[in-house]
Amino acid sequence: MTLHKEGTGTISLTIIGLVVLNGLIRYFVPDNSLVHAILIGASIVFLIIILQFFRKPTRRTTIHNKHVIAPADGKVVVIEEVVETEYFKGPRRQVSIFMSPINVHINFNPISGVVSYFKYHAGKYLVAWHPKSSTDNERTTIVVKHDNGTEVLFRQIAGALARRLCWYVKEGQKVEQGTEFGFIKFGSRIDIFLPLDAKILVNIDDRPVGGETVIAELA
Secondary structure (H helix, E strand, O other): OEEOHHHHHHHHHHHHHHHHHHHHHHHHOOOOHHHHHHHHHHHHHHHHHHHHHOEEOOOOOOOOOOEEEOOOOOEEEEEEEEEEOOOOOEEEEEEEEEEOOOOOOEEEOOOOEEEEEEEEEOOEOOOOOOOOHHHHEOEEEEEEEOOOOOEEEEEEEOOOOOOOEEEOOOOOOEEOOOOEEEEEOOOEEEEEEEOOOOEEOOOOOOOOOOOOOEEEEOO
16 A cells, blocks of 8 residues: 555645654653653654555456446445536436545546546535535536446535545546546545436445445446
């Protein structure tokens, strides 16, 4: 397992901050070995927590034209028929995956195809499970059109902790199922909007593995 490139700045600043903090404590409290030991222990634990946020495990995607794979690790919190108002402007089947701070935060392309639509929306930072987070929070909307003409929309949504969305795609770009399309720092949520005739293969509270678990099958 390696560390993701998005963690470089955060990890570097964390290490510098911890070194400075430990140095200051040793300077102002030079003769208290208990305080020093507690601070070093707490610093190590905090650094480990930060490192696990940016872990990059190996994922193996089985490419399949009809499969929609999970775009992220997490917990399935929504499966319902909705009206998607930004792009399709019509009914779609929505599957939402909530990413907690302990999940891998890499985002994977659920299907292969060409990015037919991309838009970034500035917004609020409501908790990711709030009903209005999908429309009010900072988010990106990405639509990929498969070679067979089917389009799948997926949306990165920032939450109360996730204050930075990262994306690596643009309109007209060809993407491959299972490759990275983005990263959400410190967790949040991804919504996927599928055709009504798509067969949903997950249930509420399931915990799919991003880049591997098949969450739906296209007609």
